[in-house]
Amino acid sequence: MTYDVIVVGAGASGAIVAARAAADGLSVLLIEAGAATDISGREYWDPTLWAELPGDPAIAWGYQSVPQPNLDGRVIPMSRAKALGGCTLHNAMVYVRGAHADYDAWAALGCTGWGWNDVLPYFERQEAMFGILTAPGNAFIGSLFRAAADQGIPFNPDYNGDGGQFGAANFRFTIDTVTGSRQTSYSVYLGAGSTRVQTVAGLVVSILFEGTTAIGVSVIPTGGTVPVAYHGGTIVVSAGAIGSPHILLLSGIGAAAQLEQVGIPVLVDQPEVGQHLHDDLFGTVAYTSPGPLPPQPYGLLGAVIFASTTGNESALDFESSLSSGAMAGMPPPYRPDSYWIWPNFLHHIPSGHGRDDVPLHRHVPHGLRRGGRRRSGAARQRRAQPARDRRLHRAAPHYRQYGGGVVHDRRKGGRSPSRLLSTS
Numbered sequence: 360m361t362y363d364v365i366v367v368g369a370g371a372s373g374a375i376v377a378a379r380a381a382a383d384g385l386s387v388l389l390i391e392a393g394a395a396t397d398i399s400g401r402e403y404w405d406p407t408l409w410a411e412l413p414g415d416p417a418i419a420w421g422y423q424s425v426p427q428p429n430l431d432g433r434v435i436p437m438s439r440a441k442a443l444g445g446c447t448l449h450n451a452m453v454y455v456r457g458a459h460a461d462y463d464a465w466a467a468l469g470c471t472g473w474g475w476n477d478v479l480p481y482f483e484r485q486e487a488m489f490g491i492l493t494a495p496g497n498a499f500i501g502s503l504f505r506a507a508a509d510q511g512i513p514f515n516p517d518y519n520g521d522g523g524q525f526g527a528a529n530f531r532f533t534i535d536t537v538t539g540s541r542q543t544s545y546s547v548y549l550g551a552g553s554t555r556v557q558t559v560a561g562l563v564v565s566i567l568f569e570g571t572t573a574i575g576v577s578v579i580p581t582g583g584t585v586p587v588a589y590h591g592g593t594i595v596v597s598a599g600a601i602g603s604p605h606i607l608l609l610s611g612i613g614a615a616a617q618l619e620q621v622g623i624p625v626l627v628d629q630p631e632v633g634q635h636l637h638d639d640l641f642g643t644v645a646y647t648s649p650g651p652l653p654p655q656p657y658g659l660l661g662a663v664i665f666a667s668t669t670g671n672e673s674a675l676d677f678e679s680s681l682s683s684g685a686m687a688g689m690p691p692p693y694r695p696d697s698y699w700i701w702p703n704f705l706h707h708i709p710s711g712h713g714r715d716d717v718p719l720h721r722h723v724p725h726g727l728r729r730g731g732r733r734r735s736g737a738a739r740q741r742r743a744q745p746a747r748d749r750r751l752h753r754a755a756p757h758y759r760q761y762g763g764g765v766v767h768d769r770r771k772g773g774r775s776p777s778r779l780l781s782t783s
């Protein structure tokens with residue numbers, strides 16, 4: 360059978376693309392490597408348990424970086440979910456539209472249709488589907504807001520609104536406002552089923568071409584070994600920041616020299632495929648609280664600060680959020696009176712990101728710096744076989760500017776987030 364559209368990956372983007380194509384009357388084949396995994400357990404849907412999910416082997420691709428010379432040789436876990444919903448099944452559910460200026464900058468660089476006013480209607484449509492929950496405040500969050508105001512960072516009633524992101528705000532989550540459950544792109548857009556979308560469990564190992572026109576995909580069905588071919592008029596590769604370039608490389612689209620090295624016939628010599636992987640630097644800063652912390656009904660404590668380390672409000676580069684140290688899945692010490700701050704982070708991996716010890720009152724840098732014009736890591740195929748390569752090549756050459764994973768003591772000076780977080 361030939362489909363109008365074949366969508367690879369049922370994650371944040373793929374599930375929505377499939378649903379929108381079906382709503383336009385098209386026949387859709389949606390192929391997801393983790394579609395057969397049972398995700399009915401409470402842990403997947405109860406937001407308070409989210410921190411355990413990125414380490415859950417049942418839904419993990421198991422990617423990790425190669426040892427990072429600038430992080431003291433640490434290997435950085437790079438969690439990606441293999442399941443219906445993709446990473447929306449294990450992410451922190453934080454809903455952030457993003458900075459208006461970033462979209463407009465992309466449009467100015469030539470990405471027609473990506474300006475803020477172009478994308479806004481899509482956000483509004485998506486929010487009507489999800490329903491976005493605003494985390495309620497509490498005394499602890501109130502003290503954070505007062506401390507932020509003391510530092511010149513005002514309260515922002517809606518960081519997604521017309522006033523922009525700058526400020527301290529209550530988090531918004533993609534949590535069902537009625538049931539309190541996690542929502543994934545798949546559960547929201549396709550959970551009720553669609554007669555026009557056929558979902559198949561299997562690993563896409565390559566795109567099939569006629570000349571240089573994509574006409575289908577080759578899939579190893581889950582539990583099987585023999586590839587099956589599916590044909591479609593349009594092929595959408597939405598397998599994530601690692602999965603998508605991986606499939607292109609396996610299909611012969613990438614740097615010719617590197618493909619030849621691993622025995623993949625070259626279809627298109629395109630050296631940019633798999634390059635310029637950007638991820639986020641974040642740090643865990645652990646503190647004890649002078650008093651008991653309020654209950655944490657959602658994964659994170661419900662407050663966030665968007666600010667700028669340069670003082671330039673139009674160039675926000677600092678996001679800081681809070682979590683209770685008592686939360687399941689967090690690195691030790693688990694203490695009901697400890698709390699974690701994640702400054703300048705946009706990407707959290709609760710395993711401790713290669714460190715299992717997060718001492719209180721210390722800064723522990725993790726992850727990768729995002730944004731800017733820096734070229735960062737690369738996802739490269741190291742063998743001709745599909746899906747065997749779980750280690751990424753050189754994920755972060757610029758780690759060096761963050762001190763090589765050294766644990767910094769905030770008392771040695773420097774602008775410390777503790778100034779924002781005095782609860783006294």
Ligand SMILES: Cc1cc2nc3c(=O)[nH]c(=O)nc-3n(C[C@H](O)[C@H](O)[C@H](O)COP(=O)(O)OP(=O)(O)OC[C@H]3O[C@@H](n4cnc5c(N)ncnc54)[C@H](O)[C@@H]3O)c2cc1C
Pocket residue numbers: 367368369370371372373390391392393413438439440441442443444445446447449450451452453454455561562563564597598599600602603606706707708
């Ligand atoms: C731990 C963590 C926390 C996060 N927290 C937040 C947050 O709070 N807020 C936020 O906005 N973002 C968050 N993110 C980021 C966000 O979840 C991702 O940006 C988003 O899910 C990316 O969407 P995607 O469609 O590109 O990829 P994904 O959602 O990863 O979907 C890709 C899908 O493709 C499938 N796939 C891959 N390869 C193949 C193949 N060969 N064959 C078949 N299927 C394949 C995968 O199994 C997956 O289901 C977080 C991410 C992580 C890892």
